[in-house]
Each structure stands twice: as C-alpha cells, then as structure tokens.
Amino acid sequence: xxxxxxxxxxxxxxxxxxxxxxxxxxxxxxxxxxxxxxxxxxxxxxxxxxxxxxxxxxxxxxxxxxxxxxxxxxxxxxxxxxxxxxxxxxxxxxxxxxxxxxxxxxxxxxxxxxxxxxxxxxxxxxxxxxxxxxxxxxxxxxxxxxxxxxxxxxxxxxxxxxxxxxxxxxxxxxxxxxxxxxxxxxxxxxxxxxxxxxxxxxxxxxxxxxxxxxxxxxxxxxxxxxxxxxxxxxxxxxxxxxxxxxxxxxxxxxxxxxxxxxxxxxxxxxxxxxxxxxxxxxxxxxxxxxxxxxxxxxxxxxxxxxxxxxxxxxxxxxxxxxxxxxxxxxxxxxxxxxxxxxxxxxxx
Numbered sequence: 643x644x645x646x647x648x649x650x651x652x653x654x655x656x657x658x659x660x661x662x663x664x665x666x667x668x669x670x671x672x673x674x675x676x677x678x679x680x681x682x683x684x685x686x687x688x689x690x691x692x693x694x695x696x697x698x699x700x701x702x703x704x705x706x707x708x709x710x711x712x713x714x715x716x717x718x719x720x721x722x723x724x725x726x727x728x729x730x731x732x733x734x735x736x737x738x739x740x741x742x743x744x745x746x747x748x749x750x751x752x753x754x755x756x757x758x759x760x761x762x763x764x765x766x767x768x769x770x771x772x773x774x775x776x777x778x779x780x781x782x783x784x785x786x787x788x789x790x791x792x793x794x795x796x797x798x799x800x801x802x803x804x805x806x807x808x809x810x811x812x813x814x815x816x817x818x819x820x821x822x823x824x825x826x827x828x829x830x831x832x833x834x835x836x837x838x839x840x841x842x843x844x845x846x847x848x849x850x851x852x853x854x855x856x857x858x859x860x861x862x863x864x865x866x867x868x869x870x871x872x873x874x875x876x877x878x879x880x881x882x883x884x885x886x887x888x889x890x891x892x893x894x895x896x897x898x899x900x901x902x903x904x905x906x907x908x909x910x911x912x913x914x915x916x917x918x919x920x921x922x923x924x925x926x927x928x929x930x931x932x933x934x935x936x937x938x939x940x941x942x943x944x945x946x947x948x949x950x951x952x953x954x955x956x957x958x959x960x961x962x963x964x965x966x967x968x969x970x971x972x973x974x975x976x977x978x979x980x981x982x983x984x985x986x987x988x989x990x
Contacts, residue, residue, distance in 0.1 A: 643820075647672060648788035650684030650727075653704035654694060657711040658851040659936070660835040660844040663894045664827065665792060670716040672792070672825075681722040682786050682968060683712065685961070688728040689778060692771035693762060709957050711854050714947035719960045725968035726961050727782070732972035736781035736979060737774070743810040744777055744803070752776055754799045761843075780804035785972040787820040794834060798824060816982035818975075835894055840869030840887045852936070854943055861940070865933045870925045877924040883915055888928050895935050904934040 649669060651661065673681055685708050690701045705726060712724060727733065749755060755776060759768055771778075783791055783804050791801055801824050808819040836842055837850025844851045852864050868888050874881040883889050898910040908914045914931075917923045950957060980986035 643789065644679040644787070645677060645790065646680040646682070646786060646788045647678050647790045647792065647825075648682045648684065648783050648786050648822075649792045650682075650686050650782075651708055652686045652690040653701055653708045654690050655704055655846040656707045656853045656855055658844055658853045659891075659895075659940075660851065661711075662715065662854060663829075663835055664794060666712070666715045666717075668792060668827065669722070673716075673718060673721045678790070680786070682788070682971075683717060683722050683724050684727050684782060684968075685709065685725070686727045686782070688733070689775055691728075692769055692775055695769065695771075705961070706954055706957060707855075709961055710947055710950050710954075713950055713957065713960075714943045715854070719964065723967055724961055724964040726965045729965035730785070730969050730972050732969065732976040733778070733781045733785055735976060736785055736972075737778045739979060739983065740777050740780055740807050740811070741774060743807055743814070744774075748803070748806075749773060749776060752799050752803055754797060757796070776800050776803045777807070780807040783822050784808060784819045785975045786968070787975065788822050789820060790825050791822045792825040792827075794827060796834065811979075811982075815979075818978045818982045829894065836887055836890060838864050838868045838887060840885065854940060855947055858937060858941075858944075861936060862933050865929050865936065866926075868929060868932075870928075874925060878921050880921040881918040881923070881925075883919060888925065888932055889915065889918075891932055892928075892935065895932075895939055900935055900938060904938075905931045 649665065651657065651665075657666065669681075669683065672678060685705055687701050687705055690704075691698060694701055709724065713719075717724065755773065759772075762772075764772070779800055780803065783801075784807075791804075793801055801822065805821050808821045811819050834842065835844060837844040837848055838852060839848070839850040841848060841850060852861055856864070865888075868891075870886050870888050871882040873879070892911055892914075896911050901908050901910065901914075905914070908917070914923070914928070918928065977986065977989070981989060
C-alpha cells in the first residue's frame with residue numbers, strides 16, 4: 643500500500659508562527675524524508691466558508707497568502723501537491739454520501755466540534771456546513787486514500803470520526819476506503835503555541851499572533867510585549883517557567899548552537915532556564931535573545947516570500963495544476979465509492 647499524507651489549512655488569514663512550528667516545519671521535513679509516495683496539502687477554502695459565508699472575499703484573498711507561506715517555508719510543488727478544496731467537486735459528493743453514515747448525536751459528541759462551536763459563539767445558530775465539517779474532512783482524507791494525517795492532539799476526535807466513517811462504509815458496502823492514522827507532533831510544545839499575550843490560542847481576531855510575513859520591527863515589538871512571569875518584577879527575583887510565553891517560544895524555536903552567536907554566556911537553553919529560575923536574569927534580556935532566535939528562523943522564509951510575491955500569477959498556476967491533479971485522484975475514488983454503493987448505473 644502507498645504511504646500517502648493529507649494535510650492543510652483554512653485560508654482565513656496569513657499563517658503565523660504557531661502554524662509554522664505546529665505543522666509547516668514538519669511538513670517540509672516529511673516532504674524531504676522520501677518516506678511517502680504522495681503528499682497532498684489542501685487549502686481548505688470550502689471549509690473556511692462554513693463560518694465565513696457572508697465574507698467570501700476574505701477567504702478568496704487569503705488563498706494566495708497561504709500558498710505564499712507554504713512555498714516560502716519550503717513546500718516544493720515537485721514533491722508535494724498543493725490544491726484548493728473547492729475546485730474538487732467530488733469532495734462535496736463524497737461528503738453527501740458519508741452523511742448517511744453519521745448521526746446528529748454523534749456529531750454533537752465530537753469534542754473538537756463542541757469546542758469550536760463554543761469558541762465561535764454559535765450557540766443554537768450553528769451553520770449546518772460547520773456542524774458537519776467532520777464529515778467533509780473524512781471526504782478530504784478518503785478521497786486521496788491518505789494513510790497518514792498530521793494532526794495536533796486537539797484534532798484527534800476529528801480523525802477518529804473519519805476512521806469511524808471508513809469502517810462504516812467498508813462494512814456496509816465494500817472494502818474501498820483506507821483507514822488513516824494520526825501523526826502527532828514530535829515536540830509537544832509545538833502542538834499549540836500560545837499567543838504573545840499568554841492566551842492558549844494564537845489568532846488574528848485576538849491580535850496576539852506573530853505572522854510569518856510580519857515586518858522584523860513588528861516582530862520585535864510583539865516579542866518585547868510578550869507575557870512572562872508576572873511575579874518576576876526585579877532582575878534578581880527568581881522567575882517561573884510555567885506559563886511563561888517567552889520560554890515556551892524558546893522551547894519551540896531555540897537550538898543550542900544559536901547561543902554561540904547571540905548569547906555566548908550560556909551553552910544551551912537549560913543553562914539559561916536555570917539562571918532565570920534562581921534569579922539574576924531579566925525578562926528584557928531573554929526577550930531580546932528570543933527575537934534573534936525568531937529572526938534567524940524567519941529571515942530566510944521572508945526573503946523567499948518577497949521573491950515569490952513578484953509573480954503571484956505563477957503561484958496561482960501552481961495551485962491550478964495541483965488542483966487538477968488532485969481532482970483526477972478524487973474522481974477515481976468517487977467512482978470506486980459509487981460502484982461499491984451500486985449507484986454507478988452507467989459504468990462500463
């Protein structure tokens with residue numbers, strides 16, 4: 643059996659450093675590992691419309707932004723197929739067929755759906771498209787017969803629902819669909835990077851995100867405003883690492899060899915942490931170091947993005963070609979699904 647990855651993002655804004663450490667950086671590693679036969683990266687615009695139906699321009703304008711972020715981070719269209727979800731109409735048909743295999747009560751029990759509904763304040767005014775997006779995700783995954791889906795722990799209930807749909811379909815009709823497995827982040831810190839204000843979620847609406855394409859001065863300002871230990875008032879005071887956003891970011895980004903250039907008085911991050919917790923190391927010094935660490939990682943990405951921005955039509959052509967290729971794959975799966983269901987009436 644082929645080893646196939648499906649992953650992606652909703653185009654509701656530019657991608658931030660949380661996306662980068664949580665998925666983008668790992669995708670590039672997986673892409674370059676040579677372990678997978680196919681890698682499909684989806685810009686999930688149709689899913690984004692489930693809670694942005696009144697603002698489709700927001701979704702449309704961010705498709706190229708997300709693509710630019712992908713390419714600038716090292717996603718290679720020669721190795722990974724980048725596609726736009728709405729172009730693959732077969733996904734909608736698969737979603738419709740799968741919806742007959744899932745009950746309303748099962749969707750209501752999905753912890754990820756419940757959390758997302760609460761976060762968006764939908765209460766009883768839940769758009770049907772949003773409520774059923776676990777079924778849509780199952781269509782995305784199975785259309786490409788993905789064996790592996792990189793997810794954070796918060797998305798595991800979504801993947802489990804997709805696995806249930808696969809088992810239900812295969813037992814009801816025929817062994818057509820592939821049951822996917824989760825690939826969790828290797829670095830637990832990277833699975834959910836907090837906002838610069840210390841809040842659990844980093845997002846545009848909360849104004850607490852550092853974007854990959856942010857100007858260096860904007861990044862510096864955001865880093866210097868970061869939440870640390872509120873009880874670490876004086877430099878000589880012992881500091882706490884728990885809930886300290888600056889050290890959370892250092893755990894996600896810092897490499898030991900960065901100290902030689904930017905802060906040679908320490909050999910590694912653990913030495914720096916020890917000094918902070920016993921007292922004598924100020925927040926400003928730690929934040930300045932974090933800024934240097936971030937810029938060492940982000941500067942090459944930003945330079946590549948500026949080059950790509952000179953020819954956005956070429957970027958959109960990559961998406962068009964990727965979507966055409968993806969549609970052929972999805973069409974083949976849909977044909978197998980309809981044959982298994984015995985509704986492919988005029989097939990040879």
